[in-house]
Amino acid sequence: MKVRISLVAMALTALVAAGCGSSKSSSSTTSAAASSATSSTAAASSSGSGSCTASIAIEGPFTGPVAQVGLEQLHFAQLAVADDNAANHTNVTLAQDDTQLTPSLAVSKTQSIVASNAVASIGPAGSQEVEAVGPIFGKAGMAFVSGSATLPALATSGKNPTFFRVVPDDDIQGPQDANYVVNHLHTKGVLIIDDDEAYSQGLVNVMIPVLKKAGIAVDHETLNGTDTGATLAAAIKSLVTSHLSAEDGVAMLPWQTATSAQMFGQDAKQAGKKVILFGTDGTNSPSQFNIPGTYVSSFGPDIAGSTNPLDQAIVKGVAKYGPYGPFGVPTYEAADVVMKAIASVCKSGGTPSRSNVLAALKQTNIPANANPLGVPVAFASNGDLAGNNGYLFKINSAGKYIEIPPK
Amino acid sequence: MQVFIQTLVNGLVTGCLYALIALGYTMVYGVLKLLNFAHGDVYMVGAYIGYFVIQWFGGPNHLSIPVPLLIVFMLVIAGLGTGVLGVAIERFAYRPLRDAPRIAPLITALGVSFVLENTVLLLFGGFQRSYNTTDFISDTNGIHIAGAHIDSVEIMIVVLTAVLCYGLVQLVDRTTLGKSMRAVASDREAAEMLGINVDRTIALTFFIGSVMAGVAGVMSGLEFQTISATIGFLAGLKAFTAAVVGGIGSITGAVFGGIFIGMCEAFSLSYISEKYSDLIVFGILIATMLIRPTGIFGRRALQKV
């Protein structure tokens, strides 16, 4: 009671302090942190020529159930910022915003990004988050590039005028995968399981018509993708037990966690059920999903085995920040695209601002051998990637990913 | 028929894991009337300790010791580690709140849960780790019943749960420690006045409960192979549900509750739709609570005025 008023005063002070603090530093810099984590590029990145200074932000799920995905994306983006700072003599700093894959948090982080002096943003990771934050970025005229949001409507709805993505959307990837199953895998029945998330449902909705048109019997099941641990494992086991029948020659798993796909495959093997697994890019993870005979589609080639010096530098470089995982490569490219746009603005003599970075992004044209995705990177007018970069891998008997033609 | 038996087995195995975690919940609740939401994260730490024991002995492909010995080491080290963790949590986070209104330790427990989960995320990264059990325990041995398959890890889980449950019941009913626990659960102040070392009893209760959680963590790692920093929260919720549905404070109730929930989940996942299975399980549990408001094995406490 005695200290009641003083505590209320403290509360208000905290609020004001928070505001003052976040107003000047919500694009708060982690440049020092980034440079303390990198070694060889430290000198270059933090002591860039200084004339081209800007700040950008990255949104992603850095804590919470999908922290693995978010942290991977963060590490690749940090690497891209460091690499491009060194190559283009720029001084761009990257701020981090954690969204925990929750749209409401994404909205509040986006609002603080927009209120800061960031000129562009990378992410968010999930399609629902893009739906929620697209209009906010659009109103601020700020470009944002996603390396993983594949819902087709994000670009076609017109509600996200400043949205770009460096990955093909579901309308391209889904039918391509389904057609491969129809043409090459000759099966009478397909079990297709979605994990109740926007990414998965989007793909399933376009794959099922293609399969059905070819006369294949489709069994569509759902898995609760937000479960973790024992509950998730029990759900996967039940799927194998009761829905995987002898006629299902192929099981399609458009999921976002490779370990769940691995669990499914192992359960199937243990139950003695022969089935060919087909995973999409969300399950592409050579260290976690490696059941022989499986097909996995992807947005990019497996740069871990590539001899291209750029790819090798990326694989080695990201080790400073965290382990390598293929999910991060598109985010590397998303960051790279933004960095190159900023550099081109500086080169033509301007100071980076939201409008000129947005304009420069629209002119992006990176040849295939200058980026890890293996295809030319350019954007259509609605922000979609112009061109298609679907890749397909088959896992051989030693558990290694071998690239095969996707059609 | 095969589907039925396999579903039964699946439900039993998952149920046993929930039961092990629920045992820790129910013991702590009985003694302190505290809902320990950090218990699920203790389970997660146990799973990680088991993972690191495997790595220490050479990793799943190059084990330097025979598998049964490895499993014993994993269980003992994880159990001791989580036990000590549980005692530390009680000593530093919950002891100051012994006499506080019931809602306050809830928030402390949530705070502990945040710290544990994110410490693991900080130290070991977000990359999901795998036990890769199939590399050192073949999943083809085990028994076959009518086409359904139960492998050795699953048998181990069920047997271990049964043994631990029996041991715990004997502990509570027959030993002095058990009597102290029951006394403290019944009336803490009176127990203290009668000379029972309340602090020590509570610490031992936490220790035993956390050991159970640690063992459950190792077993779940062996069975489901994937572990990450966030598996604890949902498992904790499920175990809490199991403890309450079975009758909170009752050991057999916790085990029964865990198996009941595991079975409900497995059967609704297999036979009804996957999409609505969660809702169905909730419906069953709500109905159970309405029919027996103090849980299935819970005793209706007579309130003395």
Next chain:
Amino acid sequence: MPQIGVDEWVAQSGERRDQGTGWRRVLYELDTRVAWWQRLALAALLGVAFGLTTNNVNLLTVGFTCLLYAILSLGLNIAAGWSGLLDLGYIAFVGFGAYGYALFSSTALGTGGSGGVHLAAFISIPIVMIAGGLVGVLIGLVALRLEGDYLAIVTLFVGQAFVEIVNNVDPGTLGGVNGIYSLDSLHGFSGNVSTPRGLYFVALIVVAVLAWLLHLLDTSRTGRAWRALRDDPLAASAMTIPVNKLKVMAFSFSAAIGALGGALFAAQQGSVFPTNFTESILILIFACLVLGGAGSIAGAIAGGIIVWALEQMLASPTDAGYLFYGLILLTLFLRIRPLWKFFAVLAGIIVFGFVAHAIVGAISSSATAGHPGSSGWIGSAVKNWVIVPHDAIGYGNILFILVIVLVLALIRVEGTARLLLVVPTVYLAACCWESRLIVNPAITTQIMLGVILIVTMAARPNGLLGTRRVEVV
């Protein structure tokens, strides 16, 4: 901990307070002399001043969210604080309100992405509140059979069931996984409120009106009956208090306010998704309520504001640095008495740091080659003070565990040993912060939030503004 004593000691607690002197006495005098409505007016005035003077859009949005959490805490306070009903499904009411508003303010009820119902906020929000209240009545009826933790479980189910329902049922109308977006902003019959400043003032008005109404409720017979129900349901029913009716009332009021909060939330976000209403938000609301003081209106409001402000501060590395160092200094200041000892310890920490840095730097230059994570003046101040090696990740991890162990040890030792141990502990904590924690601000936010919750609850179990209980033995 409640102070335990026999009757006379308890009876003299007022006297002891009256005889106190110093700044505590001044605050106490202020506290008793200022009436509740004056306090409310003062707080509202501060809020209005804040809203009018700041032009920072981000600050206004943060302010709105703080007030929103205050509203949500007020709603939860009725069930969990006043009536002692552990309602773990509260988030379902919030979601209900949000989705209700969404259905009435978008094209969701129309066909093919157009049309739909677009009601003015004056109409849709009261409808949503009343509907929420009715749902609360339903849940309350279910709760009649259950006590304590059994009630908690069933409400938890309801909360999770809500998310499942909106996720899976009728994706055409409710949007399923993709939610409902492009919601109308709050609009009356003519204008609409969509600027951050406007939304902030709407929230401020709602909080002020709610606080006033709830105070009236608290001091009425119903409020007293709720408190009796919380403290001892059996005695309450023996005194002919209609326990059942009160429980149902508590749930329905709580649900109505939760729905109000949810509707405002949806209006500000412009979209609703099922994943917005999971347990993590519920946990946050509970933390707001309990931290502020369950059972107290001012506590609920303060808790809502403080917790969200903390989250914001912790999310930005610079502010988190201020908070980190500030809290350490504050703790040392409050706990080390007399004052000269505090300054001695402070000096010791600083000297220890420079000495350690110099020694380690002389031994191996790569061990101090890294840069401290903080930027700005803190970074330059600590550059020669903390030891940050080249490759800081492993080092930082070990330090983190070491610091935790040292802090726990600190709690156990007493006297001079404790003062001596504080010096290396604080120094190592600062090293760990600069080299490891600040590199992953998202993870550090969660850890610090957890630590703040633990420490605050241990220090003040009744919450910051809750009333201290004095128990008679």
